[in-house]
Amino acid sequence: MTAELVRGQNHPLSQARLEIRISAGTPIVAGATLGDEQGRIHGVEWVAHPGAPTLPGLEVSRQAAADHRLAVDLDAMPEAVHRVSVLLALPTGVAGPTRFGAVAAPFVAVTGLDGTEVASYTVTGLEAESAVVALELYRRQGAWKVRAIGQGYAGGLADLFTDQGLPQAHQLAGGIHEAVAQGIARSVPAPPPRPDGDRSRQAAAPALGPEQGGPAPHGASGPVPPQPTSPYGTQTPGVPGQPAPQPNSPYGTQPPGVPGRPTQQPSNPSGTGATDPTQPSAPTSGGSIDYSHPRRQNAAPPPPPPTAPPAQPGQPAQPVAGDATGWSMDERLYNQVWGMFEDLARTTAAYRSAVDFADSRMEKELDQVLSDPRSRIGGQGDAAREAAQAKHAQLVNQARAALDRDLAQLTAESEVVEPALPTAYARWDNPVWHGYRVPMEIPMALRLGDLHLPESADLRIPMLVRLPLERGLWIDSGRGGSLDGSFTDSHDLRRLAMETAVAHAARLLAVYPAGEFTVHVIDPAGSGAQTLVPLVQSGVLAAPPAVGAAGVAEVLARLTQRVDLVQMALRGGAPDSLPPGFDTSEQLLIVNDFPHGFDDRAVNQLRYLADEGPAVGVHLMMVADREEAAAYGPLLDPLWRSLMRLTPVPDDHLADPWVGHAWTYEPPLVPPGSQVIQQVLTQVAAARVKYR
Structure with missing residues (x-):
């Protein structure tokens, strides 16, 4: 295609x-x-x-x-x-x-x-x-x-x-x-x-040969410029004959939008049947996807790149926020963040490759020593073992030094980029939220949390996903979602999972223009009533949370009918034929305590919304225990696979398809005692009233 x-x-x-x-x-x-x-x-x-x-x-x-x-x-x-x-x-x-x-x-x-x-x-x-x-x-x-x-x-x-x-x-x-x-x-x-x-x-x-004006064959003479070195030094350090793995960029199938960075350019952008590099693999639905930025038909020319402060002799250039290519500062920052993700993945892969090589080399040398019975005793065997261990330590130290150098550069860049992020990309504790105003345009991406690797526990890379969402979310409230096992109380985990879902919903409401994002809630037993207070009291919900079997059936029937109507209008080439007063905004359905209170019909409707909804602006956010849901049999497997799993506590379940790192995901936590969500939702609700 x-x-x-x-x-x-x-x-x-x-x-x-x-x-x-x-x-x-x-x-x-x-x-x-x-x-x-x-x-x-x-x-x-x-x-x-x-x-x-x-x-x-x-x-x-x-x-x-x-x-x-x-x-x-x-x-x-x-x-x-x-x-x-x-x-x-x-x-x-x-x-x-x-x-x-x-x-x-x-x-x-x-x-x-x-x-x-x-x-x-x-x-x-x-x-x-x-x-x-x-x-x-x-x-x-x-x-x-x-x-x-x-x-x-x-x-x-x-x-x-x-x-x-x-x-x-x-x-x-x-x-x-x-x-x-x-x-x-x-x-x-x-x-x-x-x-x-x-x-x-x-x-x-x-095809034409060189004599007919075609490309020159292999080995043809021509200018061979000198090989430049990477500013991050991500090649495998100190390992002769053992280069770092050369993975394909995760942006090969990502929506991207990463035209490049002056320091180390990400390949992206991405973007291909767009899959986020941090999402687990899942079956993709057919049909083309429009990756164009919402509402951007006549974009302004890109601003001139910012200039970095002059570097001291022998020192790397000082990082600058927004130094990637893009047609707006938000797009430049988005590209820069994904470039940082790629740089961290690559330098960590180089370090792990070097350590693996050092381990295998030491094992080989020790095997050679021990294979000779005469060298197993006496000073000759001890000297050989010490020499092999010394070589191993030298290689590992060289690899670690190169990794530390790269991490220092990325950390310096993160310290510059993080304060410059717009609200859609910023953490909840970023001061940019103090000046929040309801936007006039949909941003190109949204922050769903942070990512980091074990070798760089202090370096956090924002996890950005493109908007509108192409996959729903599953907030896992099970004990399996606790990385260190510190959360063993199932009640606490369910509460944290619901708080995480509310925070994600609040951020989605905050980054969309007034009247262009609508949230529905299904809470069959009312167990999430206390956690849902910010959404209910602010008045940003389309209706009170649906409870009981009748409430569940009514919400699901309304949203599945919406999907059917939009699909028929689009397939018939008549998008203007929708009923008068039809709500064309993006729709988010939050489902708590799934699968309690859901019969087979309701489950099939959820699967339909998960598969067909994103293409026509209907998205799911499930809050449930994955292990508990699995007990209901294979009926739920397709639903699970179609959603991206997130956790309310740090967990290393996200693997990129580029080099296969297991990235630790951290949810976007609201600072204790902060009223930022309530303040943001109050402005969103006021803007919705004016919009109507």
Whole structure:
């Protein structure tokens, strides 16, 4: 299935030989730059353009045209090349438009040699820009991905090359435009208008060899820039011949939105049938997902990146909040947080790999010593054992030193980023909540808690998930959710689980505009009445909590009917045909003490809401003991698998599919005695009254 990307989203590439097809409504210049890990180009020989169209593994068009087909062989790229940026520019010195805002949005597609489209991107939102970086193919830990960039430059190619660190930016830009104007690269007029929906999906052309203008073969000569070193030093430290594992980025299937960080760029964003990197695996439903940010059709150009204080000689650069790419500060902070998550995962994987190697090496050396009976006694055996243990300690110490260095850098970054987070990303104790106001726009993500690893117990990474929620939540109130076993009282755990659910619901209500998020509660036996007081007294609930079998049946019937109505309207292509007064806001159903009070019909309705609801704005939040629910048989298994499990106490149950770390999840705790939730809900309730 083709991945239709939005700005910042990425997608994995499973093929090395690719074509990049470009369609525009006017002749444009297409080129590409090769970049190192930081995305910088080191000379004009790192740029493929109509005047110099061939580089190792890369062939661009020799002409300005309305349609282009660029050839890429990723296996032929020099080892030091980590990025291939596809750039588009309007030619100067010839008749035609001078800004992309005056032409149709360019369409760029990455295809296999057989014409199968892998990923596509329509470059929208351009106005005064005359050059743009459309796509980026980038190498992360041995695997290649494509990311939609859409970064435009009003100053044209000169500004684009300058931004990528090319010293001869103005000279090269002038040379390219001069070549186009003089006819060295002849201009081809735009083709006749194609029918709607046809976006340059032509049949594939045969692969070309270097002599026909195709990509250079493996081993072809060309510039091989020096290998840059990672600013975090995450390669396996001190282990000759034993590199760190090279996992794929967790953002390969995430919604992301991580266009990159100057320090260490996350691959993301993500984002693919979007799965959050911290969520356990679960079956995914069919159908495409719209990853575009809610309400963002005409986004403003990204703000200039912040500048960090000058670093002392020999010291790493000081971290800056919001130094990732993004079209708003919230998006930049979101990308930066996920970059920190990736950096912590990678450096910890490198440390564990080094320790495992040191352990296996020591065991091998000791086995060799003990295999000789003559060395088992006397000083020779003792000396061999001491030597093996000394080598082991040296390797482990080197690995720990590199890990500590990386953790110090990430800790410094966290100390800068955490206070700068907006309310949707901030902890409840962040002062930003003191100035809370009901927002006018839905944020791109929400904080559900914190994540950390055993090697860095003091470093917390915010756990951010994209909005709207694509999976419901299961707040586990069972004793199995206590990491250290300190909570053995089932009553306390149930109370904590319900308090956690209320805190999550309050945060969701707080980050949505007035009238765009509605909460329903099912509490069959009324056991959560005391915990639900903040929601009930503030008046933010759609109705009082439903109790008894009749209340449960009424709420479930109403929400399942809502799902049916919206699905029928969408499938029939008539979303405006919903009944008058229909509530189009996002809906959240909190279910307490499940499965008590639920018959088979009610359970099937919950399963239906969990599977079909998120796509049409209905979400579940279950509060129940997982082990206790399992006793009700396989009927509940699909419901359990479709929801993301969270706990009211720290628990190490979340595993990322990138390197398989078991991340410890910590719920978003409200400081003892704090009235922040009540204050926030009071403002939400007042805004709802004005909205009505």
